[in-house]
Amino acid sequence: MDNSKYSYDIVFENVTLYSEEHGTSGKIDKLDLKIKRGGRVYVFGQNDSTRTLLLFSIMGVMPPKFGNIKVFGKDIPFENKKKMFELRQRIGYAYTQGGLLKNLTIKENILLPLEYHNIYSESEIHSRYAKIIEYFKISHTNREAWNLNRTEEKKILLARSVALEPEILLIDDPTIYIEKSDIDEIKELVDVIIPENFCKPDCTILVASEERSWALEKGKYILALKNDESYFFGEPADFFLDETKK
Secondary structure (H helix, E strand, O other), X not given: OOOOOOOEEEEEEEEEEEEOOOOOOEEEEEEEEEEEOOOEXXXXXXXXXXXXXXXXXXXXXXXXXXXXXXXXXXXXXXXXXXXHHHHHOOEEEEOOOOOOOOOOEHHHHHHHHHHHHOOOOHHHHHHHHHHHHHHHOOOOOOOEOOOOXXXXXXXXXXXXXXXXXXXXXXXXXXXXXXXXXHHHHHHHHHHHHHHHHOOOOOOEEEEEOOOHHHHHHHOXXXXXXXXXXXXXXXXXXXXXXXHHOO
């Protein structure tokens, strides 16, 4: 697809998000911002449900109560199933937890987007799968995806999210619910391995996290969701300036 007609992958136009559905609850009010193509944005603040709500809205799962959301230069086609299917081919999403199909093997879970969307040849699927399990260090993939430890589950969810080489990647609280000893491994996947090896060029990445320090260190931009439903969006250095004014 020709991306030359737009510079911003994600645009929120005076958006209010509120929901207690799909396992989320929270509110974001009057969100008005533009995320450039190729931007890396770390989202922190409020609670995990509110951060999930934000990511769900970009995927088209959660329409805004007010305002408008554009992705890839166009309004999200919430009511058009065919166009939503095409949109989601271009967006990867890594669940916080619980997103695996337990009756399928680990391999089948990772391959699910590749087989469902049917846009790669068999040889391309095989090659991409081999690369994924090598870089993510996932083994014994013919076992069913149940009784996994939390770190294994996180790695498989991340692996599946990049199977289609996304143009937008949404990663939902990747370091929550795992052992402290495994956090650095997950952060390396998110910060280095995934952006350098598994996304399209100029991929836009949003990482929702409860870890403010990580967001401020690694984010090219940050989106801080505040408890009064306001927010800050900009570079980390400007966030510190904004905080010192209070």
